[in-house]
Amino acid sequence: MGLNMKKNTLQFALFAIFCAAGAAQASDGTITFSGKLTSVTCGVHGGEAGATGGNFTVVLPPLSTKALASKGAVAGSTGFNIVVGGAEDTGCTDGTKASVHFEATSPLINSASGNLKLTSDSTAANVEVQISDASAGNALINLFTNRTSTPVVIAKNTATLPFTAQYIATGVATPGTVNTNVQYSISFN
Template identity: 55%
Template sequence: MKKQSLIIALLAAAGFMGTSAFAADGTVNITGELTAVTCSVHGGTPGATTGDVDVTLPPIPAAKLDVAGKTAGSTGYKIYVGATGETGCADGTHASVHYEASSPAIDSVTGNLKNNTPVATGGADLVQVQISDASATPTAPINLFTNTNSTPVVVSGNTAELPFTAQYISTGAAKVGTVDTAVQYSVVLN
């Protein structure tokens, strides 16, 4: 009996000590909402069959991106929400875009997109791609790592257009090569 009591006492003490090793330093409070609004998402052109958007930046001489922070090659694109007669995409709904911070190409320091083409296989060096919210006044770069949502646009006629730009941004004296990157997004409706 003494042996059993000793084992129980040791297990209880170990359990108590184990919980102190996991003491919390804070709390992350998470809220959300699921809505009944359903709008289709069309990438690049109204009525496109997917939400994917292809953006081709123009060829730019590397010399134009000779110091960190210089930008060039700004190219616009749009994400379309809803369609004429799509009654589930109700007029008056606010639509915005949330770029997913978990996208692998996002640089958590700059908030821009890293080049996915390695320098060893012909990728440009010391250059990233910056996304800007063209609905904002003035057009504002989006930190893709810490962003909230783009400027909301109101659905009218069961449709909405969300405009953005993509451009090169140097992280130093850019080196010649190709640029290829991508980011995932979700459309937020409320």
């Protein structure tokens, strides 16, 4: 065998050893995923009584920036509801629990605070919007880490999930418009 042939054989042998070493590594465990699909088909109605569809706007009150003059100051608490089902919504089964799941993919969620940052067309500064779960004593909802509301039991083919929203200062708030949004879905158990 020539020197080049020995080099090629040695290189091939080393390559085979490294490939086999990677294939011989043992797994450390298995992750199993499970879920549940339900036949519950409740309509979603947000905001004001008689509203249709799941898209709606919560109008926070106009406030003086004096109410939000320091980091952490909150003001303008405003209640709103998300209603599932209705009297004629027979697919919305009594006894089923409904909860709201705020989607982590919503681009305006501040991962540090769990609140909602303002859209780029907002003109106010140093303010975010905070959401609370009114059915849990107005417990704050960290939209980044704990995005699901307290479940509410469906009765007479409907359930109302109550929330509050409010301004929270991230510094000395400056005047202007406040706009933000969050995506959500309804979970049934």
